[in-house]
Amino acid sequence: MFASILVNGLVNSVILILTALGFSLTFGLSRVANFAVGGLYLFAGFAAWIFLRILGLPYAVAILLAIILTGILGAIIYQVLLVRVRGIELSEVIATFAVGVAILETFRWAGFVTYEFNLPSFFKGRLEILGTVIDYQRLIVIGVGLFLAVALWWFTHHTKIGLGLRGIAQDEHTALTLGIESDWAAMLSVAIGSALTAVAAVVILPLGIISINVGYEVLLLAIAVSVLGGLESTVGLVIAGLILGYAQVLTANFLGPQWMLVVYLAAIVTVLAVRPSGLLGRFKEIEERV
Amino acid sequence: MNRSLWFVLLAVALIAVACTAPAAAPSSSSAPASSSASASSVAAEPIILGVPTALGTIEGGDSLKAAQMAVDEINAKGGVSVGGKKRPLKIVSIDTREAEAGIPVNDALAAVEKLILEQKPHAIVVGAFRSEVLPASMDLIAKYKIPYMTSIGMSPTLQQKVTEDYAKYKYVFRNGLNSSYLVMYLNETMKFLGTEFGFKKAYLAYQDVAWAKGTAGGVEAWFKSNGWEVVGSDAYPTGATEFSSSLNKAKDGKAQVFVPIFDMPQSGILLKQARATQLPAVLAGFISPVAPATAWKTFEGDVDGMVNFIFEIGPLPVKGIPASVTFNDNFAKKYGEEARAKMSGHGPGPAYDSVYIFAAAIEKAGSLDADAVVTALEATDYNGVVGRVKFGKDHQAVYGLDPKEASVGAAFQWRNGNRVPVFPAVAAESKIQLPTFK
Numbered sequence: 001m002f003a004s005i006l007v008n009g010l011v012n013s014v015i016l017i018l019t020a021l022g023f024s025l026t027f028g029l030s031r032v033a034n035f036a037v038g039g040l041y042l043f044a045g046f047a048a049w050i051f052l053r054i055l056g057l058p059y060a061v062a063i064l065l066a067i068i069l070t071g072i073l074g075a076i077i078y079q080v081l082l083v084r085v086r087g088i089e090l091s092e093v094i095a096t097f098a099v100g101v102a103i104l105e106t107f108r109w110a111g112f113v114t115y116e117f118n119l120p121s122f123f124k125g126r127l128e129i130l131g132t133v134i135d136y137q138r139l140i141v142i143g144v145g146l147f148l149a150v151a152l153w154w155f156t157h158h159t160k161i162g163l164g165l166r167g168i169a170q171d172e173h174t175a176l177t178l179g180i181e182s183d184w185a186a187m188l189s190v191a192i193g194s195a196l197t198a199v200a201a202v203v204i205l206p207l208g209i210i211s212i213n214v215g216y217e218v219l220l221l222a223i224a225v226s227v228l229g230g231l232e233s234t235v236g237l238v239i240a241g242l243i244l245g246y247a248q249v250l251t252a253n254f255l256g257p258q259w260m261l262v263v264y265l266a267a268i269v270t271v272l273a274v275r276p277s278g279l280l281g282r283f284k285e286i287e288e289r290v
Numbered sequence: 291m292n293r294s295l296w297f298v299l300l301a302v303a304l305i306a307v308a309c310t311a312p313a314a315a316p317s318s319s320s321a322p323a324s325s326s327a328s329a330s331s332v333a334a335e336p337i338i339l340g341v342p343t344a345l346g347t348i349e350g351g352d353s354l355k356a357a358q359m360a361v362d363e364i365n366a367k368g369g370v371s372v373g374g375k376k377r378p379l380k381i382v383s384i385d386t387r388e389a390e391a392g393i394p395v396n397d398a399l400a401a402v403e404k405l406i407l408e409q410k411p412h413a414i415v416v417g418a419f420r421s422e423v424l425p426a427s428m429d430l431i432a433k434y435k436i437p438y439m440t441s442i443g444m445s446p447t448l449q450q451k452v453t454e455d456y457a458k459y460k461y462v463f464r465n466g467l468n469s470s471y472l473v474m475y476l477n478e479t480m481k482f483l484g485t486e487f488g489f490k491k492a493y494l495a496y497q498d499v500a501w502a503k504g505t506a507g508g509v510e511a512w513f514k515s516n517g518w519e520v521v522g523s524d525a526y527p528t529g530a531t532e533f534s535s536s537l538n539k540a541k542d543g544k545a546q547v548f549v550p551i552f553d554m555p556q557s558g559i560l561l562k563q564a565r566a567t568q569l570p571a572v573l574a575g576f577i578s579p580v581a582p583a584t585a586w587k588t589f590e591g592d593v594d595g596m597v598n599f600i601f602e603i604g605p606l607p608v609k610g611i612p613a614s615v616t617f618n619d620n621f622a623k624k625y626g627e628e629a630r631a632k633m634s635g636h637g638p639g640p641a642y643d644s645v646y647i648f649a650a651a652i653e654k655a656g657s658l659d660a661d662a663v664v665t666a667l668e669a670t671d672y673n674g675v676v677g678r679v680k681f682g683k684d685h686q687a688v689y690g691l692d693p694k695e696a697s698v699g700a701a702f703q704w705r706n707g708n709r710v711p712v713f714p715a716v717a718a719e720s721k722i723q724l725p726t727f728k
Contacts, residue, residue, distance in 0.1 A: 001542055108346070114346075114347075115556070115557075115578075116632075118588070132538075133566070134566075209555065209556050209558065211529065211555060211556050213391045249535065252535035257533075
């Protein structure tokens with residue numbers, strides 16, 4: 001039981017981290033809260049499904065195209081909608097949430113609602129860790145999640161583009177004086193965040209099916225993990241993912257699976273009440289002090 | 291770039307996605323009315339059959355198709371005789387979306403009432419999908435006094451309400467399986483597994499909805515009163531896609547039988563997860579997406595060995611019940627082999643029969659008067675694709691093990707890509723076999 005909780009908790013945690021990575025990164029880099037994350041997640045899943053099952057493209061090509069298309073869709077969302085309301089946080093939230101719902105409900109309207117919509121595992125097979133059997137797809141999820149978390153930390157801290165994007169998030173006017181074009185940077189961050197959400201989708205969805213409610217659930221998970229970890233902190237995101245992931249597995253094992261959703265809601269409410277900036281949040285913390 | 295151009299690009303992308311939607315799109319257009327109704331019957335005022343159900347589910351969508359097939363067959367023969375005049379049947383449908391997570395009962399009821407007020411149906415077939423919606427729908431039906439025959443909703447509350455207040459609820463019938471009969475079938479299967487293989491440890495996982503909770507409760511009670519150990523029992527909210535915790539607990543507790551009871555499309559993934567955890571137990575129960583013949587391909591063979599129920603004979607062609615074979619052949623001719631292979635295991639058989647039952651009742655009553663039709667329905671004795679249909683005083687069709695005596699459900703086992711009927715004896719082509727756990 002202990003080993004099973006340990007292994008499954010890790011898998012679950014990495015799934016949460018991956019799910020929230022795009023949302024957190026976009027906010028951390030441009031302070032744009034992209035509430036269309038659930039719609040983008042499903043868009044990537046259905047796009048991969050269409051490329052694979054309808055157009056018959058090789059799986060790797062289907063996945064790559066889905067990620068690129070989702071990134072482009074993110075850029076379009078920024079250029080069409082967000083650029084008009086940039087800086088008005090409530091309007092950003094409403095606009096992106098509406099886009100997310102529109103994407104999800106368009107798929108529902110188009111009939112993407114049956115069990116047939118699923119993606120195959122990258123590789124079939126499994127191995128045993130600490131007496132617990134784990135399939136290759138879950139190992140891939142862990143690998144991709146850890147790789148992306150490290151790669152993104154490196155990108156945002158050790159590359160010119162990453163540092164430039166963070167500069168916009170810290171002080172837009174100062175960044176402008178240094179020649180960083182804020183609209184371009186924000187569009188790039190939304191596009192990268194959307195593409196990351198697509199990576200999460202194509203890696204995680206083979207474990208389940210592509211269903212409309214998954215889109216809504218993803219939004220809730222992304223918010224819960226990001227709020228708990230601190231919206232702009234990659235390290236905070238990882239810690240929050242681990243806390244919520246293990247809390248969820250423990251809840252499922254000892255209280256029952258029907259209580260799992262309560263974990264997220266309780267986390268959001270508790271963090272907002274006790275420490276609104278999250279575990280490792282910095283910007284909001286300063287505002288709170290002021 | 292010009293913003294309006296961006297907008298056009300987005301619109302084109304969305305439309306492109308919508309246009310690539312598969313043919314399974316849930317709308318009444320997926321069950322096109324036949325144009326074969328004779329000219330004379332088309333001229334007469336049609337008898338309207340309403341279909342308010344969750345059309346986005348395979349159960350709801352396929353039931354609509356089956357009902358439409360029966361309507362087209364009857365219309366091709368001239369229609370239904372009402373007071374000496376032949377009239378065609380016509381189906382009108384509405385998607386109640388009641389199977390989706392987060393859709394409240396009130397929304398589903400509003401859809402039902404919209405159909406009643408706008409389309410003015412003379413009778414309703416297929417009916418409520420969700421057991422939570424069915425009892426509430428009964429009050430609407432009592433208000434508008436429309437003969438109603440449900441083929442999907444399984445709550446025994448229907449019988450309770452009809453029995454307790456007959457005058458009010460007499461318009462409601464059910465020719466589909468209910469939870470009590472499903473428990474009976476499942477218990478017979480568990481009894482076989484216990485006797486044949488000496489199994490005594492089970493684990494239950496079920497959807498947190500009325501029919502599944504009731505069924506799981508009935509099976510759990512049977513296990514306990516027959517010396518079985520119930521290792522665990524978990525409820526999952528509608529829409530859940532992660533079942534590993536139950537599978538791991540079942541494995542740790544050395545459960546020999548894992549009983550899943552789900553009707554949500556997401557539940558099929560439980561099979562993949564069971565294989566991933568290498569659960570060494572027989573899976574026997576009901577997972578809606580595992581019932582169709584296409585499930586083997588959809589789940590890449592992970593369904594191998596599972597014993598799954600077909601709630602009512604019809605979608606599973608069984609040699610011992612020739613009408614079920616004919617039904618499958620005709621369904622394939624009308625909607626294509628792919629649609630037949632994808633047919634749901636709950637709803638289509640009784641939905642098809644219900645149209646014929648209504649046609650016979652209307653002819654017998656000689657009018658569309660609701661009370662007269664109800665009286666005729668109560669006297670139904672009809673041999674359909676689900677076996678013999680007779681209603682009890684509580685307006686529930688009697689289910690049993692012999693199609694000559696009652697309506698019947700069946701269980702099959704997935705083996706090497708084929709659905710092999712294993713229960714009841716009249717349908718069985720083989721005994722349940724232990725799968726190879728790999």
